[in-house]
Amino acid sequence: MIDWFLDTFGGVGQRVLHGVRRLGYATRFFLLTLAKSGTSFARFGLVVKEIYSAGVLSLVIILVSGLFVGMVLGFQGYNTLARYGSESALGVLVALSLVRELGPVVSALLFAGRAGSAMTAEIGLMKATEQLVAMDMMAVDPVARVVAPRLWGGILSMPLLSAMFSAVGVFGGYLVGVVLIGVDEGSFWSQMQAAVDFREDIVNGVIKSIVFGIAVTAIAVFEGYDAPPTAEGVSRATTRTVVTSSLVILGLDFIMTAFMFRG
Amino acid sequence: MSPLVELTDVAFAYGERPVLSGINMAIARGKVVAIMGGSGSGKTTLLRLIGGQLRPQAGQVKVADRVVSELRSRDLYRFRRRLGMLLQFGALFTDLSVFDNVAFPLREHTRLPESLIRDLVLMKLHAVGLRGARQLMPAELSGGMARRVALARAVALDPMLILYDEPFTGLDPISLAVIGNLIRRLNDALGATSIVVTHDVHESLAIVDDIYFVSEGRVVAHGTAAQMSDSELPFVRQFVHGEMDGPVPFQYTAPPYGEDLRLGRP
Ligand SMILES: Nc1ncnc2c1ncn2[C@@H]1O[C@H](COP(=O)(O)OP(=O)(O)OP(=O)(O)O)[C@@H](O)[C@H]1O
Ligand SMILES: [Mg+2]
Numbered sequence: 001m002i003d004w005f006l007d008t009f010g011g012v013g014q015r016v017l018h019g020v021r022r023l024g025y026a027t028r029f030f031l032l033t034l035a036k037s038g039t040s041f042a043r044f045g046l047v048v049k050e051i052y053s054a055g056v057l058s059l060v061i062i063l064v065s066g067l068f069v070g071m072v073l074g075f076q077g078y079n080t081l082a083r084y085g086s087e088s089a090l091g092v093l094v095a096l097s098l099v100r101e102l103g104p105v106v107s108a109l110l111f112a113g114r115a116g117s118a119m120t121a122e123i124g125l126m127k128a129t130e131q132l133v134a135m136d137m138m139a140v141d142p143v144a145r146v147v148a149p150r151l152w153g154g155i156l157s158m159p160l161l162s163a164m165f166s167a168v169g170v171f172g173g174y175l176v177g178v179v180l181i182g183v184d185e186g187s188f189w190s191q192m193q194a195a196v197d198f199r200e201d202i203v204n205g206v207i208k209s210i211v212f213g214i215a216v217t218a219i220a221v222f223e224g225y226d227a228p229p230t231a232e233g234v235s236r237a238t239t240r241t242v243v244t245s246s247l248v249i250l251g252l253d254f255i256m257t258a259f260m261f262r263g
Numbered sequence: 264m265s266p267l268v269e270l271t272d273v274a275f276a277y278g279e280r281p282v283l284s285g286i287n288m289a290i291a292r293g294k295v296v297a298i299m300g301g302s303g304s305g306k307t308t309l310l311r312l313i314g315g316q317l318r319p320q321a322g323q324v325k326v327a328d329r330v331v332s333e334l335r336s337r338d339l340y341r342f343r344r345r346l347g348m349l350l351q352f353g354a355l356f357t358d359l360s361v362f363d364n365v366a367f368p369l370r371e372h373t374r375l376p377e378s379l380i381r382d383l384v385l386m387k388l389h390a391v392g393l394r395g396a397r398q399l400m401p402a403e404l405s406g407g408m409a410r411r412v413a414l415a416r417a418v419a420l421d422p423m424l425i426l427y428d429e430p431f432t433g434l435d436p437i438s439l440a441v442i443g444n445l446i447r448r449l450n451d452a453l454g455a456t457s458i459v460v461t462h463d464v465h466e467s468l469a470i471v472d473d474i475y476f477v478s479e480g481r482v483v484a485h486g487t488a489a490q491m492s493d494s495e496l497p498f499v500r501q502f503v504h505g506e507m508d509g510p511v512p513f514q515y516t517a518p519p520y521g522e523d524l525r526l527g528r529p
Contacts, residue, residue: 125357134354137314139343140371 026222036144040152050153054115066165070172087183091192094173099205103166108212112245116220120241123224124234147221158213204260216245267292267456272322282308284480295450295457297467300477306460310426347422353413355401362397368419387415406433424456431463443470
């Protein structure tokens, strides 16, 4: 009985300790990267290149997903609202759902899958093929030269991607609601304009996407830098990036929503 | 004048596993020195200690009269700017072309105009015979070509000390002689000092000044190339003449073969 107890819960304890230790490493690595960000700003071209590979390459999947999510919201929203005879509020429903919630969350999840995993694989592979060591031996700090620009590229791309997701989503809702189903165009837009508050809704949504951007990119670069220098190590790290980021996004979203929309 | 690189009683272990124990070396300025030893004898480890990537657990490594393991990160980087290192597997940056790989240290550490960088890179590439391959990506190179590009990159900043980890593996006989001569000529032209880790006895005897033989964590023989090729020490003879039997074990430490294969058991 005691043995069984120890076997079962001893393992849990080990895992918790391991997790806490990793969280500590990751935090320290994040702070170290921030401290070594001078190069990224002195040579902003390095960051622009990463914005290109993280941001621009995620653009297609973000735009397509945004459009479809918006169109589905159009159908579902219309369905519910029509029961209460308030179809004209469709614009409000679509816009608020996207700006407050779906825009930041879904675009961050997609970003983790598309750009985060690529970032981990890239850094992990550079480590496995000794490129980071070679750089270090050339007196070029790999954290400053390779990690920091990626971190900033990701942090700067995320809010922009999420804004585009929401914008395309609203357009998708318009296509379905107004063009396809025939909700009155005037009330669709005017009610939306009246109901969406800049500070309460838009700013809060942007704050969320900034936080998600920091979380996803920080996880991605840490997992890459920390990956065991083998093919298997890199592939596991890539998977971990996607899984961990997704859970962290959802957890942070719950916490932030609870604080933001209390009132 | 004091030697450029000086190792005194250096000991190093990866975890519990001792690799080097009590290594002593003194490498004079301007020389090309070979370090030889069986596979797994700790040659790469030795270069890492000299480059400041690893710290010895005992003894000290001095380069240009400074103890490498005591350098703070800023000073360590200042030291490494004057160090060229060719890693065993080349380690080219896979997202950069051949040209950009060689230009990398120049762009990171100097503010030279792009036209001058272009000329310098083409000169280094010409020296390794790959001026025509400048626009290729590392994935498009053969192993030997990649090593030559890595060599050009290692000497891009005209270092005072160049460390080569197995520069000859994977080269055909012609490039082998070319690279060997190149190591010698670069060293003399730059007024540098070179340490070459290699298995290639023949090629190194032709280009190096001194040779150190390392086995089981110690220096077992050292002397000039001429002394070594005439040496009667069994270890050196085995290495220089490539004899199968001798003090250098081919096997990694293991239980007796018969026992391992469970001979004589049902
Ligand atoms: N990172 C490491 N962790 C643990 N052990 C290591 C590590 N790197 C090397 N070793 C061990 O240290 C010993 C010396 O390795 P090293 O790479 O220095 O050998 P080498 O002389 O360069 O061999 P080769 O000629 O095959 O390149 C080997 O037995 C190896 O198993
Ligand atoms: Mg080696």
